[in-house]
Amino acid sequence: MADCQETLNELESYLDSELSEGRANEIITHLKGCTDCQGAYEFHADLRTAIKTKATNEELPEGFLDRLRDCLGDDVLGND
Amino acid sequence: MGAREDFTNDAMQYAPQLFATALRMTRNRADAEDLVQETFLKGWRAFDSYQQGTNLRAWLFRIMTNTFINKYNSQQRRPQETELDDVEELFLFRRMGAFDQSKMNQSAEDQMLELFTDEEVKNAIESLPETFRIPVLLSDVEGFSYKEIAEMLEVPIGTVMSRLHRGRKAMQKMLYEYAKERGLVDESLLDPQD
Ligand SMILES: [Zn+2]
Numbered sequence: 471m472a473d474c475q476e477t478l479n480e481l482e483s484y485l486d487s488e489l490s491e492g493r494a495n496e497i498i499t500h501l502k503g504c505t506d507c508q509g510a511y512e513f514h515a516d517l518r519t520a521i522k523t524k525a526t527n528e529e530l531p532e533g534f535l536d537r538l539r540d541c542l543g544d545d546v547l548g549n550d
Numbered sequence: 551m552g553a554r555e556d557f558t559n560d561a562m563q564y565a566p567q568l569f570a571t572a573l574r575m576t577r578n579r580a581d582a583e584d585l586v587q588e589t590f591l592k593g594w595r596a597f598d599s600y601q602q603g604t605n606l607r608a609w610l611f612r613i614m615t616n617t618f619i620n621k622y623n624s625q626q627r628r629p630q631e632t633e634l635d636d637v638e639e640l641f642l643f644r645r646m647g648a649f650d651q652s653k654m655n656q657s658a659e660d661q662m663l664e665l666f667t668d669e670e671v672k673n674a675i676e677s678l679p680e681t682f683r684i685p686v687l688l689s690d691v692e693g694f695s696y697k698e699i700a701e702m703l704e705v706p707i708g709t710v711m712s713r714l715h716r717g718r719k720a721m722q723k724m725l726y727e728y729a730k731e732r733g734l735v736d737e738s739l740l741d742p743q744d
Contacts, residue, residue: 478639478640482714482715482718483711486689486695486696486714487695488695488696510640510643513642513643513646513662514643516661516662517642517662517722518690519662519663520662520663520665520666520671521671521675521690521691521721522690522691522693523663524663524666524667524668524670524671524672525570525574525671525672525675525687525690525691526567526570526691527668528566528569528570528573530565530566530569531579531583534565534569534583534586535562535565537583537587538562538565538586538587538590539558539562541587541590541591542558542590542591542594
């Protein structure tokens with residue numbers, strides 16, 4: 471069993487899906503029975519989602535994909 | 551030339567992700583486009599060494615990360631670990647009580663999306679020293695495993711973990727400062743810390 475301190479210490483690895491299955495299950499069991507740690511888990515999971523969503527919200531420059539294809543095409547013809 | 555045409559078609563689907571991460575690395579749209587083009591050219595030329603069935607996406611990100619580190623003469627492999635202040639554990643979580651509740655009336659997940667602007671999140675990432683910024687991008691934004699990141703950066707897995715941990719905390723502190731600047735935080739609401 472994992473206690474609160476262990477759970478909080480390993481929350482990051484758990485969110486990264488980097489714990490062994492056995493250890494992940496111990497963390498899950500703790501989270502189910504502990505609203506404090508469950509709150510911390512949800513907070514960090516939501517934060518992760520927000521960061522990923524916002525950091526990837528980029529428009530490509532106009533003509534970006536065409537230029538990318540063109541530079542590979544030029545390379546084939548040997549005039550880089 | 552068939553295999554190479556396949557490369558172009560397969561790799562092209564990752565161009566938007568590569569561009570977004572290139573932009574966080576270089577902090578400049580023109581440099582980001584150059585970096586993605588260089589990544590594709592290198593991938594194209596090295597395609598003989600690419601093994602079918604391995605992860606094309608990870609392979610492209612590895613090329614891009616290495617190109618960025620070499621081109622911008624990054625200190626990634628000889629980092630100054632002290633270039634980032636230590637931030638206490640669970641920094642942002644412990645301060646959520648200080649956020650103005652009237653601005654936080656949606657579901658928890660939407661709340662987090664509303665709480666910080668796109669610009670704030672981008673700035674928080676870009677403000678990290680490169681040593682920490684690159685692992686955070688590869689993990690939080692691109693979802694690569696510790697092992698994949700360790701291979702891309704040619705550092706031990708433990709180093710990846712410690713840079714992620716410190717980088718994420720520093721990013722949380724930065725986000726908190728932005729929220730404070732926007733008047734979302736009332737620190738008098740925080741429980742006195744011992
Ligand atoms: Zn607990």
